[in-house]
Every structure is written in C-alpha cells, then in structure tokens.
Amino acid sequence: MKKVQFKSYYSQYFFLAPQLLILLIFLYWPIIQTFKDAFTMQDAFGFGSQFAGFDNFLFVFSDPSYFTAFKFTIIYSFVITLITGSIGLLLAVQANKVLHGKNVYKTLLIWPYAIAPAVVGVMANYFFSERYGLLHHLFNNLWGFNWYEDVFDAYIYVIIAGSWKQISANFIFFLAGLQAIQKTVIEASIIDCKSNIRRFWTITFPLLMPTTFFLIIINITYAFFDTFGIIDTTTIGAPGSETKTLVYKAYIDGFKGLDLGSAGAQSIMMMIIVLFITIFQFRYIEGKIHYN
Amino acid sequence: MTRYISSTINHCILLIGLLIMIVPVWIIFASSTHSSLFINTNGLQFFLGDNFIENYSRVLFKKSGFFNEITALKMFFNSFVMATGIATLSVITSLMAAYGLVYFKIKFATLIFWLIFITLLVPLELRIMPSYIVMSKLNLVNTFAGLILPISASAIATFFFRQFYKSIPDELLEAAKLDGTSSWRFFIDFLVPLSKTMIAAVFIFMFVFGYNQYLWPLIMTTSEQYWTVVMGLKTMYGSISDRFAFVIMSMIPPVVIIVFLQKLFIQGIFQNK
Numbered sequence: 001m002k003k004v005q006f007k008s009y010y011s012q013y014f015f016l017a018p019q020l021l022i023l024l025i026f027l028y029w030p031i032i033q034t035f036k037d038a039f040t041m042q043d044a045f046g047f048g049s050q051f052a053g054f055d056n057f058l059f060v061f062s063d064p065s066y067f068t069a070f071k072f073t074i075i076y077s078f079v080i081t082l083i084t085g086s087i088g089l090l091l092a093v094q095a096n097k098v099l100h101g102k103n104v105y106k107t108l109l110i111w112p113y114a115i116a117p118a119v120v121g122v123m124a125n126y127f128f129s130e131r132y133g134l135l136h137h138l139f140n141n142l143w144g145f146n147w148y149e150d151v152f153d154a155y156i157y158v159i160i161a162g163s164w165k166q167i168s169a170n171f172i173f174f175l176a177g178l179q180a181i182q183k184t185v186i187e188a189s190i191i192d193c194k195s196n197i198r199r200f201w202t203i204t205f206p207l208l209m210p211t212t213f214f215l216i217i218i219n220i221t222y223a224f225f226d227t228f229g230i231i232d233t234t235t236i237g238a239p240g241s242e243t244k245t246l247v248y249k250a251y252i253d254g255f256k257g258l259d260l261g262s263a264g265a266q267s268i269m270m271m272i273i274v275l276f277i278t279i280f281q282f283r284y285i286e287g288k289i290h291y292n
Numbered sequence: 293m294t295r296y297i298s299s300t301i302n303h304c305i306l307l308i309g310l311l312i313m314i315v316p317v318w319i320i321f322a323s324s325t326h327s328s329l330f331i332n333t334n335g336l337q338f339f340l341g342d343n344f345i346e347n348y349s350r351v352l353f354k355k356s357g358f359f360n361e362i363t364a365l366k367m368f369f370n371s372f373v374m375a376t377g378i379a380t381l382s383v384i385t386s387l388m389a390a391y392g393l394v395y396f397k398i399k400f401a402t403l404i405f406w407l408i409f410i411t412l413l414v415p416l417e418l419r420i421m422p423s424y425i426v427m428s429k430l431n432l433v434n435t436f437a438g439l440i441l442p443i444s445a446s447a448i449a450t451f452f453f454r455q456f457y458k459s460i461p462d463e464l465l466e467a468a469k470l471d472g473t474s475s476w477r478f479f480i481d482f483l484v485p486l487s488k489t490m491i492a493a494v495f496i497f498m499f500v501f502g503y504n505q506y507l508w509p510l511i512m513t514t515s516e517q518y519w520t521v522v523m524g525l526k527t528m529y530g531s532i533s534d535r536f537a538f539v540i541m542s543m544i545p546p547v548v549i550i551v552f553l554q555k556l557f558i559q560g561i562f563q564n565k
Contacts, residue, residue, distance in 0.1 A: 002458075004465045005397045006475040015392030015479075016404060019385040019445055025430075026423070026442040027411050033422035091309040094302045105306050107551055112313050114546035116504035116522045122539055123320055132335045132532075134319070168313070172558065196298075225417050229506040233526055247417045254421040255511065267418045274413045 037264030056265040065241045066266070069249040072242060075155070076162065077223035081216055083163045088170025088215075089208075093200070095171075096178040106175065113168035117226050121233030124161035128234070135160070147235065151242045154235050158243050161234050162227050169222075170215055177211030178204070217281050224274075246270055317543070324348075324536035331532050347537045351530070362516045364524070364538055370436075371503050371520040371545075377440035378502030379495045382449050386494070387487065390453035391479055395465065412447045416508055424511050434515045443501075443508060449494045456490050457483065489556065496557050500546045 006012070041052035060066050095105045112120075127135045128147065139145035139156070147153040181204065189203040205212075228247055231237065237244035237252070244252065247270065254263025319336050326341035351364045392398070393405060416423065423442055424433075432438030460483075468478050484491070509523040519527070521542045528538060550557065 002394060002462055002465065004462050004469065006395055006478075007397050008475060011475050012392045012396035012398050015388040015396070016398075019389035019408065019450065020404070022381075022385060022441060022445040023408065023411055026426070027414065027419070027445060029426050030419040030422035031414055033425065034419050037422065087309070091306060094305045094309075098299065098302050098306065101303075105310065107554065108310050109306075109313060110554060111547050111551050112317075114500055114504075114550035115543050116506060116546070118504075118506035118522050119525060119539060119542050122525045122535075123316060126320065126323075126336065126536075127316065132323075132331065134336055164312075164316070167309075171309075176558065225415050228417055229522075232506070251417065251420055251507070255424075260421060263421055270418050271413050274415070274418075278412055 034264045034267050037260040038268050039264075041261055052261065056261040057269075060262055060265045060269070063262075065244075066249070068241055069244045069246050073224065073245045076159070076227070076245060077220045079159050080162050080166060080223045080227075081219040083159070084166040084170045084219060085212070085215055087163075087167050089174045089212075091167070091171050092174035092178055093204075095175055109171050110168050112165040113172065115165055116229060117162075117165070118229030118233050120165050121161055121230040124157070124164075124230070124234055128157050128161075148238050151239060154239055154243050158227075158231060158235055161230050162223065166219060166222055169218065173211055173215050173218070174208065177208050181207050214281075217277060220277060221274075224270075317540070320536050321540050324533055324540050326533060328531035328533045331536075343533065347533050348541070351534050351537045351541070362519055362524075364521070364528075364541065366517070367519050367521045367524045368541075368545075370439075370518055371522070373436055374439045374505070374509070374520055375499045375502035377436060378444045378505075379498040381440060381444035382446040382498045383491055383495050385444070386446055386449035386453050387484070387491065388479075389450050390457055391483060393450075393454055394457040395475070395478075408450055409447050411445065416443065420507060420511060427512065432512075434513055434518050436518070438512050439505075439509055439518065439520070440502075443505060444498075446494075446498060449498065452494060453487065453490060456487060460486065492553075492556050496549060496553050500549060503546050 038056055039052060039054075040049045041055055042049045091109060095102060095109070098105070127133050130136055136145060139153070145153050145156075147157045185203070185207070189199050193199045193202065224245065225247055227245060228251070231243060231245060231248045235243045237248060241249065246266065250263050250266040250270065253259050253266065257263075319338060322340050323331055323337045324347060325344040326337055327343050327347075330341065331337070353363055353365060355363050389408065393401065393408075398404065427433055427438050427442070430438075432441070464482060465478065468482060473481070503520075504522055505520070506522050509518070509520045510526075513519055513523070525535075525539060525542060528535065530538070
C-alpha cells in the first residue's frame with residue numbers, strides 16, 4: 001500500500017460502499033443461499049426442507065452422470081487449450097515475423113475474440129446441421145458422421161465450435177508476448193544459433209513461458225464457464241449427457257430439474273476447483289507486476 | 293532467396309489462419325442474402341444473393357418471438373442499455389473501490405480486500421439459481437436493473453485499477469497534500485484523468501462482456517420486452533435466412549468496437565498485466 005495515505009473517518013467507506021453494496025446483495029446473498037441449498041434436502045413436493053449434512057454431496061458423487069460431465073470437462077479444456085494454444089502461437093510467430101501487412105493480419109485475426117460464445121454456437125449449429133451443414137456433409141462422407149448418437153462425433157462438434165473464437169485470444173496474447181521480447185536477445189541468438197526452429201524452441205519459447213502459463217489458465221477458465229453458451233446452442237449435452245460440462249450440468253439440474261440441493265453441491269465443488277485455478281492465477285499476476 | 297521462401301511460407305500460414313476466421317462468417321453472411329426457399333433447396337451459399345435489403349429490414353422491423361412482441365431493433369436497444377449500464381457501473385464502482393483501498397488507511401483493509409476479490413471464485417454461472425431467487429424476491433425480474441446489477445460488480449476491474457494506482461508515485465499525493473487538496477478533489481482532478489486509458493479499456497471490455505451475456509438474460513427475462521440480442525438468437529423464430537441475418541447483425545457491435553478500439557483495449561490490458 002501507499003506510504004502516504006489519507007486519514008478520514010468516513011470518506012473511504014463512501015468510496016468503497018457502492019461496490020461492496022452490490023457485492024453483498026447480488027453476490028453474497030446468492031452465495032450464502034447456494035451453501036444453504038447444498039446442505040439442505042427439499043422434499044419432493046417442495047413443501048419443506050431439512051438439514052441434510054453432506055447427503056447432497058454424496059448424492060452427486062454417486063451419480064454416474066456427474067463423472068461423465070467431469071470427464072468431458074477435463075477432456076474439453078485440455079483439447080481446447082492444446083488446439084487454440086498451438087494455432088494461436090503458430091499464427092502469432094508468423095505475424096511477428098512478416099514485414100508487410102502485420103496490422104492487417106492482426107486486425108483480421110483478432111476480431112472473432114469479440115463474438116459471444118452463444119453466437120458462435122448458433123453459427124456452428126448451421127455448419128453441423130444435417131440439412132445445410134457443410135461440415136456435417138464433409139465428415140459424413142469421410143466416416144458417417146452422426147453427432148446425436150456418436151460420442152466421438154459430438155466431441156468433434158463442440159470442440160470445433162469451442163476452439164474457433166478462442167484462437168483469437170491466444171493469438172493476441174502470444175503476439176504481445178513475442179513483441180515484448182527484446183530485439184537484442186533475438187539478435188544475439190541469431191549469431192549463436194542458425195537454425196530457426198531450434199532457436200525458437202531454445203530461446204523464444206522459454207521466454208514466452210509466462211504468457212503460455214497465463215493462457216493455459218485463461219483457456220481452462222474459458223472451457224469451464226464461457227462454453228456454456230456454446231453447449232446450450234449446439235448439442236445441449238447430447239448424446240445423453242456426454243457433452244455436458246460441469247457448469248452446464250449444474251444449471252440443468254438446478255434450473256430445469258429444480259434439484260436445488262444437488263445444484264448447490266455441484267456449485268460448491270466447482271468453486272473449490274476455481275479456487276485452485278485462481279490461486280495459480282494470482283501468483284502469476286502478482287509475480288509479473290513491474291512498477292515503472 | 294531462402295529469405296523470400298520463408299516469408300512466403302509465413303504469409304501462407306497467416307492466410308490459412310485468416311480463412312479459418314473469415315470463411316465461416318462469410319458463408320453465413322452470403323447465405324443471409326438469399327431467400328429462405330433458395331437456402332432450403334440449395335444449402336449454404338458462398339456467393340451473395342439479392343435479398344440483402346429485404347431480409348435485413350424484415351428482421352430489424354418485423355415483430356417476432358414466441359408472442360410476436362419484439363423486433364430485432366428493440367433487442368439491440370435492450371442489449372445496448374444492458375451493456376452500457378454494466379460498463380458504466382462497473383467502471384465507476386471499481387474506480388472508487390480501488391481508490392478507497394489504496395489511498396486510505398482503513399480498518400479491516402485485508403478483510404475488505406478479500407471480501408471483494410474472493411468473488412472472483414464465484415462466476416455468475418455458479419450461482420445462477422440462487423441469484424434468480426434473490427432477484428425475484430427483490431422484484432427485479434424483467435427489469436433493466438435486474439439485468440445490469442448482478443454483473444456490474446467487477447473484482448477484475450477493481451484489481452486492475454488497484455494495480456494502476458499502486459504504480460502511481462507517492463510524490464503525487466504528497467504534493468497534493470501540501471496544497472491541501474481534499475481526498476475528493478485528488479480523486480476527481482488527479483486520479484480520474486490519469487486513469488483515462490485504463491478507464492477506456494475497462495469500459496470497452498465490460499461493454500463487450502455485457503453485450504455478450506447469454507445465460508443471465510435468458511433467465512432474467514420472461515417478458516419478451518427485455519430480450520437481448522445474444523439470448524434472442526436461440527429463441528427467435530423465423531425463416532432460415534432471417535436467422536442468418538440476425539446472427540450476422542448480432543456480431544456487428546462488439547466486433548466493430550474491438551476492431552476500431554483494439555489499440556486502446558490491448559494497451560489497457562497489458563499496461564497492468
């Protein structure tokens with residue numbers, strides 16, 4: 001904190017009040033409610049509820065579809081991180097090298113970043129529809145594509161839909177990371193190492209490590225939460241619940257199935273996962289700050 | 293010569309990247325300029341048709357939805373109100389909260405800090421059902437306040453502003469204090485102008501974030517009068533070319549903002565990363 005500060009009896013609270021007020025009413029209240037739901041059992045007709053201890057958690061753990069969602073979420077975030085990270089890096093390296101048209105490439109590659117996941121999902125829907133879908137026809141000719149019955153095909157569908165716009169985000173951050181590497185370092189490395197590819201993996205890529213790490217976190221968070229709009233506009237979890245992410249499952253169980261206890265328990269388990277991700281993220285950001 | 297070849301390869305890879313990004317949207321756009329009958333018989337199109345004005349004006353001005361109560365134009369209006377509200381409110385509250393945290397001696401400073409930042413652990417998706425119940429208790433379902441308020445407390449923005457304030461030299465406050473400047477004047481006359489770039493970046497970011505909200509408006513609006521563009525996409529009924537046209541239009545505002553303000557946006561994000 002600052003060495004010099006204002007001392008006042010009330011001003012600071014005035015400055016803090018608006019945000020704290022919004023947080024208390026619109027975040028803490030629902031969060032407390034989530035915890036309450038997670039530890040109570042509602043009877044089937046919604047007339048009463050009673051303290052249930054960890055019953056809701058046990059119920060979730062004994063539910064095979066929770067593990068299906070868990071498995072899918074892990075696979076989904078891993079594949080999206082891998083695909084979007086490598087394509088984003090490849091494009092950023094090229095864009096950093098070219099002498100002409102750098103800004104044109106940059107602009108034309110970053111704009112999908114702004115599109116909402118739900119919009120991307122609706123678009124993907126058309127490309128994978130049996131009637132009009134170009135990709136549906138293409139894959140169908142290759143191996144008999146049928147996403148509403150075949151799990152692997154459904155994975156392909158949601159992975160393509162989920163990766164497309166996220167390539168832009170990876171591109172932006174990798175390009176910025178590359179531009180932050182000092183020219184002198186690169187020039188010195190050219191003298192030492194003639195091979196472009198080896199130079200990239202021994203000099204440039206290690207220097208990009210902080211960016212890579214940051215992007216892994218960003219991509220995982222994206223696959224966990226932002227893909228909600230994609231799943232809801234493409235497969236809706238089909239076939240069965242094979243393509244439901246954890247967040248999507250919690251939503252379906254809570255809002256559509258009206259099982260508040262199970263949804264609350266699922267939310268709390270997600271919070272614990274996010275807690276770990278956030279701790280990593282904070283470590284990274286705090287470690288990166290430079291004071292000019 | 294090798295140099296020439298390698299630069300050609302660079303451009304080729306970039307062009308393939310561009311095609312992956314542009315072609316899908318182009319196909320939807322080209323298809324949106326044909327009549328539905330044509331699409332239904334011939335599938336997605338790569339070349340433009342001649343129903344552009346007809347299709348787009350029909351989508352913008354014709355009432356659709358379950359009860360035929362809302363036009364796309366009204367949905368755009370709703371989205372703008374929502375996005376502007378979220379962006380404005382989160383900039384103001386975050387700017388103020390960060391100022392309170394950095395520039396004042398506060399009791400329980402650590403507690404307040406954590407009270408704000410722990411909310412990063414609980415994205416809206418995780419508290420959707422209880423949030424809905426709270427909003428209905430407060431009678432905020434089907435209101436703009438209901439759409440805006442729960443999304444407008446941004447701990448991320450507060451974090452960025454806090455980092456930025458911490459990087460401002462202490463001498464500025466010392467000098468201001470010597471002149472007898474009050475905490476109010478210091479905030480408005482010094483800090484707000486200094487944070488202009490940050491404010492713009494956070495505003496853009498939150499605007500796009502607000503505009504792109506999908507789940508929250510889906511749950512908070514039972515009346516079609518409050519439908520927003522992104523949520524309306526799934527629920528809107530209409531012929532296939534109408535839907536294509538609506539998808540294309542829905543992308544325009546955030547994409548235009550990011551493309552034209554990319555410098556500001558990227559600068560703001562990286563200044564404090």
